[in-house]
Amino acid sequence: MTFEERIIQLRDQLHQYNHAYYNEDKSLVSDFEFDQLLKELQALEKAHPTLQDPSSPTQRVGGSVTKNFPTLLHAERMYSLDNTYSPEELGEWIKRIEKIYGAPIEDFTCELKFDGASINMTYVNGTLQKAVTRGDGTQGDEVTANVKTIKNVPLKLQGDYPAEFDIRGEIILPLEGFKQLNEKRLAAGEEAYRNPRNTASGSLKLQDSAETAQRPLQCFFYALAGELPYATHWESLTKARSWGFTIPKSMQPVSSLDEMLAYIQHWGEQREQLPFEIDGIVIKVNDISVQSQLGFTAKSPRWAISYKFKAEQVSTRLNSVSYQVGRTGAITPVANLEPVQLSGTIVKRASLHNADQIEKLNLRIGDSVYVEKGGEIIPKIMGFDPAKRGALENVIHYITHCPDCQAPLERIPGEAQHYCVNDTQCPPQLIGKIQHFVSRKAMDIDGIGAETIALLFQQGLIYNIADLYRLEKEQLLPLERMAEKSVDNLLAGVAASKQQPFAKVLFGLGIRHVGETVAKRLAAHFGSMLALLQARQEELLAVEDIGEKIVESLNTYFINPDNQRMIQDLTDFGLSMEVEVVEKASSKLDGKTIVVSGVFEKVSRNELKKMIEDNGGKVGSSISSKTSFVVAGASMGPAKKDKANKLNIPLISEDDFLKML
Ligand code: AMP
Ligand code: ZN
Numbered sequence: 001m002t003f004e005e006r007i008i009q010l011r012d013q014l015h016q017y018n019h020a021y022y023n024e025d026k027s028l029v030s031d032f033e034f035d036q037l038l039k040e041l042q043a044l045e046k047a048h049p050t051l052q053d054p055s056s057p058t059q060r061v062g063g064s065v066t067k068n069f070p071t072l073l074h075a076e077r078m079y080s081l082d083n084t085y086s087p088e089e090l091g092e093w094i095k096r097i098e099k100i101y102g103a104p105i106e107d108f109t110c111e112l113k114f115d116g117a118s119i120n121m122t123y124v125n126g127t128l129q130k131a132v133t134r135g136d137g138t139q140g141d142e143v144t145a146n147v148k149t150i151k152n153v154p155l156k157l158q159g160d161y162p163a164e165f166d167i168r169g170e171i172i173l174p175l176e177g178f179k180q181l182n183e184k185r186l187a188a189g190e191e192a193y194r195n196p197r198n199t200a201s202g203s204l205k206l207q208d209s210a211e212t213a214q215r216p217l218q219c220f221f222y223a224l225a226g227e228l229p230y231a232t233h234w235e236s237l238t239k240a241r242s243w244g245f246t247i248p249k250s251m252q253p254v255s256s257l258d259e260m261l262a263y264i265q266h267w268g269e270q271r272e273q274l275p276f277e278i279d280g281i282v283i284k285v286n287d288i289s290v291q292s293q294l295g296f297t298a299k300s301p302r303w304a305i306s307y308k309f310k311a312e313q314v315s316t317r318l319n320s321v322s323y324q325v326g327r328t329g330a331i332t333p334v335a336n337l338e339p340v341q342l343s344g345t346i347v348k349r350a351s352l353h354n355a356d357q358i359e360k361l362n363l364r365i366g367d368s369v370y371v372e373k374g375g376e377i378i379p380k381i382m383g384f385d386p387a388k389r390g391a392l393e394n395v396i397h398y399i400t401h402c403p404d405c406q407a408p409l410e411r412i413p414g415e416a417q418h419y420c421v422n423d424t425q426c427p428p429q430l431i432g433k434i435q436h437f438v439s440r441k442a443m444d445i446d447g448i449g450a451e452t453i454a455l456l457f458q459q460g461l462i463y464n465i466a467d468l469y470r471l472e473k474e475q476l477l478p479l480e481r482m483a484e485k486s487v488d489n490l491l492a493g494v495a496a497s498k499q500q501p502f503a504k505v506l507f508g509l510g511i512r513h514v515g516e517t518v519a520k521r522l523a524a525h526f527g528s529m530l531a532l533l534q535a536r537q538e539e540l541l542a543v544e545d546i547g548e549k550i551v552e553s554l555n556t557y558f559i560n561p562d563n564q565r566m567i568q569d570l571t572d573f574g575l576s577m578e579v580e581v582v583e584k585a586s587s588k589l590d591g592k593t594i595v596v597s598g599v600f601e602k603v604s605r606n607e608l609k610k611m612i613e614d615n616g617g618k619v620g621s622s623i624s625s626k627t628s629f630v631v632a633g634a635s636m637g638p639a640k641k642d643k644a645n646k647l648n649i650p651l652i653s654e655d656d657f658l659k660m661l
Contacts, residue, residue: 003044007051010041014057015156019244022152055127055155059148062209068446068489069141069205074120075166075606076225078134080299081113081282081306090283091257093305097285097294100302106255107287109233110263112248113280113306114220116172117201119147124164126157126243133204136441143204147171149213154244161243162228162635164599169221169245173200174276177216195345196277221245222282226605227597229637232286253286264307271309280308289639292622311372314347315385316340318367321352321396323403327432328512329419331409333358333398335369335381342373350379354416355398366390404428424562430464431457433510437465441516442508443497447489455479464562465508466569468494502529502576509567512553521545529567529577533558588661589617593626597640598633600654605633608657615661623649631657 001009014037020026029037042058045051084090098105118134131147133140147153150171173181178196186192193199203215221240223233230236234253241247250267254260264281271278285291285303294302317338324332333352340347350371352358361381363369368388373379398418401408407422420426434453438445445468456462461475471494476487500508506529507519514522525543526532532554540551557563571577594617596608603611608631609619620627623643630636630644632651644651652660 003048004051007041007044007048010037010044011053011056014038014041018057018151019154019158022246023241023244057155059145059155060151060213062145062149062211062213064145064209065207066143066145066209067207069143071135071139071440071444072130072132072142073139073606074132074135074137075122075604078118078120078137078140078168079296079301080137081304082297082300083280083306083308085308085310087257087261090260090305090307094257097302100294101290105285105287105290107232107285107290108254108260109251109284109286110254110260111222111251111282111284112267112274112278113282113308114170114172114222115197115277115279116170117197117204118168119143119171119204119219120166120168120225121147121153122164122166123157123161126161128153128155133201141205145209146204146206146212147219149209150217150219152246153219157243159242159244160239162599165228166225167221167240167245168223168225169219171200171204171217171219172196172276173203173215173217176275181215218276219246220248222247227637227640229635231288231637231639233284233288233291234286236288254283260307268309278309280306282306295621312342313370313372313382314340314342315368315370316347318363318365318369318381318384318390320365321358323399325402325404325420325426325428325432327429327436327510329421329423329426329429331399331402331418331420335363337369337371340371342371342379345373347371347373347379350381352381355411355418356416358396358398363396364390364392365394365396402426424560427457434462434465434468436510437508438468438497442504442510443500444504445493445497447486447493452490455481464566466566466573469570469573469575498574498576500576502579505529505570505575505577506532509557509563511557513550514553518545518550523579527579529571533567584616585611585614586661587616589615592617592628593620594618595620595623595627595630596633597623597630598636600633602654602658608654611661623647 014034017028017034020028038057038061041056042061045056045058082093084093094105119131120134120140121131122129128144128148130142131144131153132142135141148155173196175196178193178199181199182192193202199215200217203212203217206212221237224230224236224240228236230239234251237247237251252263254263260281260283267278267281283305285294291301291303296302318335319338320336322334322336324334326332331354333354335350335352337348337350352361361383363381363384367384367390369384370382371379372382399409402420402422405420405422405426407420407426409418410421411418420429423429431454434457435450437443438448438453448468453462456471456476456479459479461471462468471491473487473491476482476490477484501523503520503523506523507514507516521543522532526535537551540546540554541548567577589612594612596605596612596619599605600608612619617628623630623640625647627644627647627649629650629652630640631654632641633654636651641651
């Protein structure tokens with residue numbers, strides 16, 4: 001047997017053992033034997049580097065180092081789920097979607113809602129190509145090398161899998177593994193991790209994949225994404241299980257609200273016995289064609305919902321209240337609590353939101369307060385225990401001056417928040433504005449984190465966002481934690497940000513009430529900073545979604561000479577102050593609505609969609625009488641074919657479509 005043959009044999013064998021162990025609950029060899037074979041393979045691969053294979057079982061050992069995780073777009077957006085908290089709400093959801101669908105729906109699945117980090121994995125020809133975190137839903141971080149170390153993630157599939165598909169799952173850290181990890185950390189004098197969920201997502205972002213490999217992570221898969229030839233969610237996951245994915249056996253088909261409630265009741269009681277954390281149940285419409293008719297809201301699918309278990313409540317002592325200043329000057333009061341364990345987390349602080357909320361809760365320092373964790377991460381104070389009250393003189397007096405710059409606070413009539421209006425000098429506001437500017441949704445500047453910005457500010461190197469573009473290597477090198485490499489990264493990131501589109505620049509300025517969507521609207525409508533600066537009140541108000549509050553905030557911002565100067569500086573540094581006009585490739589598809597379906601050979605689906613748009617066409621999401629034609633790839637679903645035939649809509653092959661252009 002040649003080395004090459006032996007390597008292939010070992011890989012096949014190890015894949016086989018792994019599959020049997022994780023998908024069929026069968027140990028075909030002892031751990032010891034498995035390790036021996038793996039070591040042999042490692043040694044052979046090391047000796048024959050030309051025979052490397054990105055799907056080799058040795059990938060699980062890790063060892064590659066990733067400094068910066070690249071940001072990648074998801075082919076299909078990763079949505080969140082709407083929440084319900086009571087049987088009534090769940091019943092209302094069913095009624096709501098039946099109304100939209102226009103007929104009773106009696107085919108659902110119930111699944112556990114795993115509390116970990118979501119991940120999207122792409123498989124091509126049966127091997128794992130990439131794994132990307134959910135991120136903001138549209139794009140996330142590529143963490144493939146780390147995900148490959150997770151033992152139950154198949155690196156090579158078996159059976160009749162589609163040539164290319166995405167699959168989604170939740171990466172979790174089981175409670176036992178979390179406990180052991182913390183014991184080790186404490187023994188080494190390090191701080192304990194707070195909860196399994198954050199630790200799981202943190203583990204995906206470790207630079208050294210060998211370290212990730214040490215953590216007993218697992219991935220539970222819960223959905224395939226994209227167009228695939230399966231009629232139901234159940235069918236698609238059953239298929240996925242046969243290819244080697246861990247699809248939890250707890251998934252169950254149900255047909256009525258009563259059956260859903262029985263499932264919820266059962267797992268509500270069993271959840272304490274589970275070796276990992278769940279935070280609810282997910283209910284999904286099973287039939288994929290019904291799913292696509294229900295579609296999505298801006299945030300979540302209409303065809304799925306989560307049922308959150310009742311929040312756990314504990315009581316603890318309110319020690320003090322402190323006040324934080326945000327980047328817009330908004331003051332957030334924060335309750336400092338006697339640390340207490342709550343749903344697997346140690347809680348030390350809770351937001352009190354604003355002065356009204358404090359008044360409503362009628363708290364005193366020293367009170368024993370009830371703390372609850374609902375759907376959101378930040379725990380809430382629900383009330384106090386009248387039997388254990390703090391002293392009367394300990395009423396909470398809301399501050400009147402900024403805790404950081406001592407300027408008097410103001411409250412805009414009609415708004416709940418107090419503001420420090422000293423926005424040109426108050427340090428946390430200045431730092432916060434720069435942090436916002438570099439953040440991912442704004443200018444997305446790599447190589448400069450929140451702490452670095454605080455440091456540069458304290459060192460007097462930056463005061464506003466324009467100063468970022470004045471930074472020089474010699475100024476940065478002497479700073480603590482600033483190796484030459486990090487300095488180069490930082491400067492390269494800053495320089496690269498000049499390519500960001502105008503909408504991002506506008507959002508990055510951090511003008512109060514000008515969020516991402518508003519910035520996009522304004523950029524698209526006015527086309528340039530100059531036009532926006534010159535726009536009159538009525539013109540601004542005429543733009544969709546732009547109300548008085550926003551217009552007033554824009555005025556206040558643009559009238560300020562410091563801001564004017566800064567915008568001028570940014571313009572001089574070469575940032576985009578205009579919407580870039582994209583040249584259309586042609587108008588060959590003007591007026592046509594085209595649906596793309598199936599898997600393609602020469603170009604990806606996303607490329608196809610872009611080609612349609614570049615040539616003047618519109619991409620349709622589902623086949624209807626308005627569809628001009630369908631570009632049909634391999635494994636286009638039979639239901640879709642029928643529909644196209646019924647409506648007499650032509651199907652065009654990939655090749656013919658490419659010839660058209
Ligand atoms: P949320 O983040 O609360 O909006 O809930 C959506 C997230 O729940 C998804 O992004 C998944 O990461 C996670 N999740 C956990 N288990 C499931 C499941 N069985 N089906 C769908 N999503 C799930
Ligand atoms: Zn201040």
